[in-house]
Amino acid sequence: MTRTVYYTATSLDGFLADENDSLDWLDSQLMDEHGPMNYGDFIVDIGAMAMGAATYCWVRDQLAVSGEKWPYDIPSWVFTHRDLTAIADGITFTSAPISEVHAAMSAAANGRSLWIAGGGDLAAQFAALGLLDEVIVSIAPVTLGAGRPLFGRRWDLDLLEYNRNGAFLCARHAVRPPALTELP
Numbered sequence: 730m731t732r733t734v735y736y737t738a739t740s741l742d743g744f745l746a747d748e749n750d751s752l753d754w755l756d757s758q759l760m761d762e763h764g765p766m767n768y769g770d771f772i773v774d775i776g777a778m779a780m781g782a783a784t785y786c787w788v789r790d791q792l793a794v795s796g797e798k799w800p801y802d803i804p805s806w807v808f809t810h811r812d813l814t815a816i817a818d819g820i821t822f823t824s825a826p827i828s829e830v831h832a833a834m835s836a837a838a839n840g841r842s843l844w845i846a847g848g849g850d851l852a853a854q855f856a857a858l859g860l861l862d863e864v865i866v867s868i869a870p871v872t873l874g875a876g877r878p879l880f881g882r883r884w885d886l887d888l889l890e891y892n893r894n895g896a897f898l899c900a901r902h903a904v905r906p907p908a909l910t911e912l913p
């Protein structure tokens with residue numbers, strides 16, 4: 730069965746970005762691109778990805794400044810209720826039910842894993858339906874005090890693996906399935 734993974738970096742106090750959607754606290758941290766749980770090894774097994782509109786707009790705006798191209802060559806779903814413009818082929822905007830999109834992503838990934846890139850509420854929506862298997866976080870040694878939460882709600886996980894990569898504590902967790910009483 731297709732594995733669905735929320736892979737992201739977070740502040741020590743559990744934020745994906747600060748209140749202004751800035752990642753400057755993250756970009757300044759040292760990470761070994763060949764070290765444990767590195768992005769290169771992760772993305773090799775990814776066949777499709779999903780993200781929320783805020784994450785998409787952040788990436789889009791960064792690329793507009795740098796002049797670089799969309800860095801993903803896998804089918805990508807962006808959850809939004811707005812009429813956004815795709816900056817590359819393979820981007821699908823959707824407000825369809827999570828389970829429908831997950832099924833479409835699984836078909837497109839053809840046996841490879843699915844990446845939920847964020848944000849935290851979107852990852853929690855997948856978890857609430859029993860459609861999230863793992864959370865892999867690179868924890869930066871910085872606290873922000875406020876910002877965009879790593880996960881949109883309380884959830885129990887099991888620690889499977891941890892290691893140090895540069896400045897980061899990297900940890901892989903299994904997501905416990907939702908209680909039957911919580912399923913819609």
Ligand SMILES: NC(=O)c1ccc[n+]([C@@H]2O[C@H](COP(=O)([O-])OP(=O)(O)OC[C@H]3O[C@@H](n4cnc5c(N)ncnc54)[C@H](OP(=O)(O)O)[C@@H]3O)[C@@H](O)[C@H]2O)c1
Pocket residue numbers: 737738739744745746750751752755780781782783784785787788808809810811823824825827846847848849850851854877878
């Ligand atoms: N630290 C990292 O590595 C990392 C990773 C990912 C993201 N980030 C950053 O963290 C921040 C994420 O922000 P966030 O958590 O607030 O937002 P987000 O999940 O990226 O986007 C939230 C938006 O997604 C749309 N959305 C979510 N669920 C939906 C659903 N079921 N159906 C339709 N649309 C849905 C809505 O967009 P509409 O308002 O258009 O309806 C919602 O306002 C961004 O700044 C991003 O750059 C950091």
